[in-house]
Amino acid sequence: MIICCALFFIFGFVTWANGTLIPFLKLALNLKTDLQAFFVTFASYIAYFFLALPSSWILKKLGFKNGLVLGMVILGLGSLVFIPAADNRSFGLFLTGIFIQGSAMALLQTAVNPYLSIIGPIDSAAARISIAGLCNKGAGVMVPIIFGLLFLDNAKEVTAKLDATTDPVAKNAILDELLHRVHTPYIVLAVVFVLFAVLIKFVHLPEINAEDDEAVVENDDVKYTAAKNNIFQYPHLFLGAFAIFCCVAVEVMAGDIINTYGRELNIDANILRFSTSFTLICMLVGYVLGIATIPRFISQQMALRICALSGVLLTIVSAFTAGYVSYYSVALLGLANSLMWPAIFPLGIKGLGKFTKTGSAIMIMGIAGGAIWPLVYGFLKDKMHIDFQHAFLLAMIPAYLYIIYFAIKGHRVGMKK
Template identity: 30%
Template sequence: MALSAPSNTTAESSAGNDNYRFALVSLTSLFFMWGFITCLNDILIPHLKSVFSLSYTEAMLIQFCFFGAYFLVSLPAGNLVKKLGYQKGIVTGLAIASFGCALFYPAADFAVYGLFLAALFVLASGITILQVAANPYVNALGSVETASSRLNLTQAFNALGTTVAPFFGAVLILSVASGATAELSHAQAEADVVKLPYLLLSGMLALLAVIFSRLSLPQIVEHAEPADVSGNITHNGKTSAMQSIHLVLGAVGIFVYVGAEVSIGSFLVSFLGEESIAGLKEADAANYIAYYWGGAMIGRFIGSVVMQKIPAGTVLAFNALMASILVLVAMNTQGAIAMWAILAVGLFNSIMFPTIFSLALRDLGPHTSQGSGILCLAIVGGAIVPLLQGVMADNMGLQPAFILPVICYAFILFYGAKGAKM
């Protein structure tokens, strides 16, 4: 895969490098926004759980619909991005996500849980297209050797969005909801508080769509490869990304990683609200979510430096081991130890997604777009794993249900140590 900048002379190679840097800087805004929106679900879950008197399983339908969009939309998004190009794909994703945020207004007006889920699905469809376009784009803006480091750096701004979102949600959703219920104990009043936050997000996403439609960004050009007798493009003897074992195992890694990360984030407010843990009110517990996602942000900045010296797979395996140990501590202790153990998992989650993603896309050549779509499809783990943990929490208790993320981290440990090299 190569890059061609919109430059007319080879003498402007330094200007081309500046253009690549400009592209990376521009893309950080996208990573920030989808991190912000994804984390806001962690605030939306306890709020709508209270509004509609939902069980844990029913509340996890929020993540099921949001991340289920990745499963349904990723492969079509890969084809769309291949036809439109990465920049137009980004603009399309932003426009759809903006529309999805706007749908929260009628959903709140009718105060129907199903409409909130539909709005989340549309919003997530736009985010899916952004993921399919932006991740391989960042991966290609430089050398293969530094791809993991580069993607970790941009993903750090994704984590910045997830760090800021809990404060935003706590102020504009949970604290306002508390005031509303003091005056009006009606689902309509509680549902209405999501209108302003999501309308603001809709406007910001629409503005970004306009800006990205006007930017002059480097174009990704995939190397031409010979076709086999059937007319299929071949690369290293393979006619499909699915023939690369490291991609298939990477897709499983993305599935379990996103599932574990989203499960922990989704249950944090409820976990910290347990009397045996911290006994915090929802609005207060939401502020602590920032420590979880803030750890991910710090870890990605550190990881982008560390992985220039240490192999990415080694760093991935170490982080998976530490995350599993911390979750086990949170499961088997109480009070401050359990609280800070689960929050510290975010630090070791940090480099997992971008590292798995870049390792899985390695050496795919013209099949990179297809590979990116497959990896983004695997983000459906964020729909399946939290729902399973919700069922477990309803039947065996909240704390024991965290064994599910431990199993997820065990596979990531395997992928970092061995699977990525297959």
């Protein structure tokens, strides 16, 4: 469990770095629109769609532990790509490094999420994932502060200098200095990831073979015995994967896009650089509540309903208010989003038995929601010229409504009463 929590910390550090990289790369590479900058999240999350199923195959061949070692090494290599990307001022190379990191994360997540779900009772899986989620979101709180200070320090002054400078040589010198800030942090990250891979190699981690388990689900109102030989005979799995798609979509919108949203609201720049931390602090509060209440006081399904409904209400408030009320309503979406992944994932793979690893990979593919939804928002805002608050509303509400459907009915589809 300690290794799993450490891995979730690493997931959080790498993933939520996007919230700082979006404004940093837009400034340092002189990107023209927010839509361009949102390709940072696209490169990070789309890797899950393409690599999740191959990751399942890799884990079957290499085993759980060796799969983790390989994933950490790839994560280190992806971090090193940032160095030539900065030196060549290449947005394409930055996206390549981010995609490689996302590919490593797909392998690691495909291994760790089902591991947490099946090392104990499935009905308490949300609590275990919430404990690991504390580490994930704890890292998410830290990384915008650390990277904000390293990358976005004096961002307002740098922007003013760039606007005032007409000499191309002087402007290039300013941008080169800005991009040079990437070197040390990402070299340190690469070293840490490789050292952690070595640690995993020599630590005992029990292999859990879900493929030998009979897929039987029982609770108060459903019983599902799986004498099935095809993954497509589990419709709740695919509905769950799309719920994960929607869940990650709204998480990324609240966590990574809040900086852009706050800029449109004219929030002070010194506050903006810590925007992702505000959202992640709210998520941490939600995880603590989940650990304390699931399944002792409320079920995973009920927690999911409450969270999604809260998300709808907070999104409406953010869209029809202004200033700091609107801004902090987006941050509070972190609280609404906090228990959705821990509830959706075990519901999606419940009763899969020998298909658990493949089912987990399909669920992980849903993380691609984080790639698509910021682009949808950017397209609505920058290309269709919809007001940024209304564009946010149009992007968020359908995702929350689908999650409510999954919480009430979708997770039961295919199960016999």
